[in-house]
Amino acid sequence: MTKYETVANSLADRINNHEFNETKKIPTEDQLMEEYNVSRNTVRNAIKILTKLGLLYPVQGSGMFIRESRKCDTxxxxxxxxxxxxxxxxxxxxxxxxxxxxxxxxxxxxxxxxxxxxxxxxxxxxxxxxxxxxxxxxxxxxxxxxxxxxxxxxxxxxxxxxxxxxxxxxxxxxxxxxxxxxxxxxxxxxxxxxxxxxxxxxxxxxxxxxxxxxxxxxxxxxxxxxxxxxxx
Amino acid sequence: MTKYETVANSLADRINNHEFNETKKIPTEDQLMEEYNVSRNTVRNAIKILTKLGLLYPVQGSGMFIRESRKCDTxxxxxxxxxxxxxxxxxxxxxxxxxxxxxxxxxxxxxxxxxxxxxxxxxxxxxxxxxxxxxxxxxxxxxxxxxxxxxxxxxxxxxxxxxxxxxxxxxxxxxxxxxxxxxxxxxxxxxxxxxxxxxxxxxxxxxxxxxxxxxxxxxxxxxxxxxxxxxx
DNA sequence: TAGTGGTCTAGACCACTTT
DNA sequence: AAGTGGTCTAGACCACTAG
Known part of the structure; x- marks a missing residue:
């Protein structure tokens, strides 16, 4: 398992556990670099996975927002x-x-x-x-x-x-x-x-x-x- | 237009003009860095676009291969x-x-x-x-x-x-x-x-x-x- | 063994949002 | 003006393929 996969899995768990429910955002890239002790590129690779899964969307200048969950049974x-x-x-x-x-x-x-x-x-x-x-x-x-x-x-x-x-x-x-x-x-x-x-x-x-x-x-x-x- | 979009467009054109028909591969990342005078990250961003479009697929250790074109009228x-x-x-x-x-x-x-x-x-x-x-x-x-x-x-x-x-x-x-x-x-x-x-x-x-x-x-x-x- | 894509790091500047 | 994601560079090492 690569580092970015580890970070992505961890973030997915944290999202599913509603850890970010108040802000509707995950931590900033800088914070994630700090938290997981990895480079920015690694953080961005992790985030890309979650974006592709439809869990997040980016707003430049503002943050990575958690998406409303999709319709059930699809x-x-x-x-x-x-x-x-x-x-x-x-x-x-x-x-x-x-x-x-x-x-x-x-x-x-x-x-x-x-x-x-x-x-x-x-x-x-x-x-x-x-x-x-x-x-x-x-x-x-x-x-x-x-x-x-x-x-x-x-x-x-x-x-x-x-x-x-x-x-x-x-x-x-x-x-x-x-x-x-x-x-x-x-x-x-x-x-x-x-x-x-x-x-x-x-x-x-x-x-x-x-x-x-x-x-x-x-x-x-x-x-x-x-x-x-x-x-x- | 970003640099990587420029590179992606250029590569897409070259693919459509059958420039790589013999090898079925595009040039290596090192060669593309040289040709377009950009960093590896920029080359990889360009390639990612083409991969998402279904034009290329990567084979680690071997190269980026051109895909057979998909069925018509889809x-x-x-x-x-x-x-x-x-x-x-x-x-x-x-x-x-x-x-x-x-x-x-x-x-x-x-x-x-x-x-x-x-x-x-x-x-x-x-x-x-x-x-x-x-x-x-x-x-x-x-x-x-x-x-x-x-x-x-x-x-x-x-x-x-x-x-x-x-x-x-x-x-x-x-x-x-x-x-x-x-x-x-x-x-x-x-x-x-x-x-x-x-x-x-x-x-x-x-x-x-x-x-x-x-x-x-x-x-x-x-x-x-x-x-x-x-x-x- | 040499070549090539995949992962990872460190650092810089830009574009956009928010305060 | 400060914060945050987007683009870009330079360089290192790893994993896999092929001759």
Whole structure:
């Protein structure tokens, strides 16, 4: 853990504990340099993290202000944290609908940015929050990077497995957001009506070296899924 | 314009002109310090901008790599640039459906984060791209901040008016993304069917001092509107 | 081992807000 | 005028990649 991450975590805790409720501001950069005994650059790196999380906003000449908390029950889009962390206190289950290994054809090779013939896992999951169907996920994994997956992993947390067991370094991700009608089959799985709306997020996740290892299309239950992000 | 913005703009141009097509990398930080005669911090600030725009990704120990360009015809979500810049080369028109000034009641005061009784503009617009209905926009503006709006401004570009004529300093914005069914009226305006899907973005825009001045709900034509963002 | 991005420090001046 | 965040410089060492 870097120094600026330590400072950011500490400040986040202090904000959540309402330590700055009176002023609605965190201490000045000079004060934080003093308190944590770090340089200004380190303080600013820490603050940048909290700003990106939507916890703070800067007013030049005045201070770093604590933001009113966002609407409840929204999933934070600007972070690849996994669905689990976005639903604290809820019961999360996954039902594996299908697992297969395919060789990338022309089309799939283009999606996965890989050579034709590359072995690819194709997985369909139904994600359930508190016993209510929440989303259907169609995912391709490059098997050269994720060599093994089974039903048990798929039904617990693929995200945790990749991050903690395989220790694969996530780099960045692209998200494409759109809406369409549910298919007949999807509506049954989500316990909605055929042709009901669905919000679709395609999530392409890259390693730190820029290799794509995961392309998901996630079909969300429009009655439950709401997303949040903060810009600038 | 700051130095790092100048460097970022120059690099963006050079990337778009395919100057680095062979290596797929921009010059190293040391080389950029030399080329632009600036400090490392300035170079890194410039690079951060381009990374946030999804133009580059870093590989520690190796370099800053140029990203494959994203899918076409997607609107970039992580920037408040206005719809105009997201549709270069397309004909954009706005049809003003309704303008009124209301006093914030309890409910509206909560949405606009203002005092009860504050005068608020309420505007409905139909946004049209190349003669096809693209989105319906329901917007509240705090009249204390935007004192005057008329049909002409509304049908050209409110965004440009606020930014260039009023010179109001945008700070940050929150976006809430969801989907729902179109109402009867909305489906007629968008030339779609009743109960067709719609992707909804609520966009709350704040001044640099943290004051909310604009809360929009935008109902997009699901056949046309696709959004893109990049994370981390 | 050399090259390159990531973290960290120390210090200066500028732009803006507040008093 | 004093306080606070924004920009900028110079220099050091660490972590990771690649030849």
């Amino acid at each position: 999933v934070f889009l600007s972070g690849t944290r996994g669905i689990t962390k976005d639903h604290p206190g809820n019961k999360l289950t996954n039902k594996c609908l299908s697992v297969e290994i395919v060789e990338a054809d022309d089309n799939l090779a283009q999606i996965m940015l890989c050579e034709i013939g590359t072995p690819i896992y194709y997985i369909e999951r139904l994600r359930i929050v508190d016993d209510i169907p929440y989303a259907i996920e169609y995912t391709y994994y490059n098997k050269n990077i994720i060599p093994y997956l089974d039903k048990e992993i798929i039904e617990s947390s693929i995200f945790r497995y990749i991050k903690e067991d395989l220790k694969i370094p996530f780099g960045f991700s692209d998200k494409y957001i759109s809406a369409r009608k549910l298919t007949d089959q999807e509506s049954q799985l989500l316990e909605l009506e055929k042709n009901d709306p669905a919000i679709i997020i395609e999530d392409d996740i890259y390693l730190t070296n820029g290799t794509l290892f995961n392309s998901s299309q996630i079909v969300y239950n429009y009655k439950l899924a709401h997303f949040f992000m903060t810009v600038e | 609107v970039f979500l992580s920037g408040t640039r206005g719809i105009t810049k997201d549709h270069p080369g397309n004909k954009l028109t706005n049809k003003c459906l309704s303008v009124e000034i209301v006093e914030a009641d309890d409910n509206l005061a909560q949405i606009m984060l203002c005092e009860i009784g504050t005068p608020i503009y309420y505007i409905e617009r139909l946004r049209i791209v190349d003669d096809i209905p693209y989105a319906i926009e329901y917007t509240y503006y705090n009249k204390n901040i935007i004192p005057y709006l008329d049909k002409e401004i509304i049908e050209s570009s409110i965004f440009r008016y606020i930014k260039e004529d009023l010179k109001i300093p945008f700070g940050f914005s929150d976006k809430y993304i969801s989907a729902r069914k179109l109402t009867d009226q909305e489906s007629q305006l968008l030339e779609l069917e009743k109960n067709d899907p719609a992707i909804i973005i609520e966009d709350d825009i704040y001044l640099t001092n943290g004051t909310l001045f604009n809360s929009s709900q935008i109902v997009y034509n699901y056949k046309l509107a696709h959004f893109f963002m990049t994370v981390e």
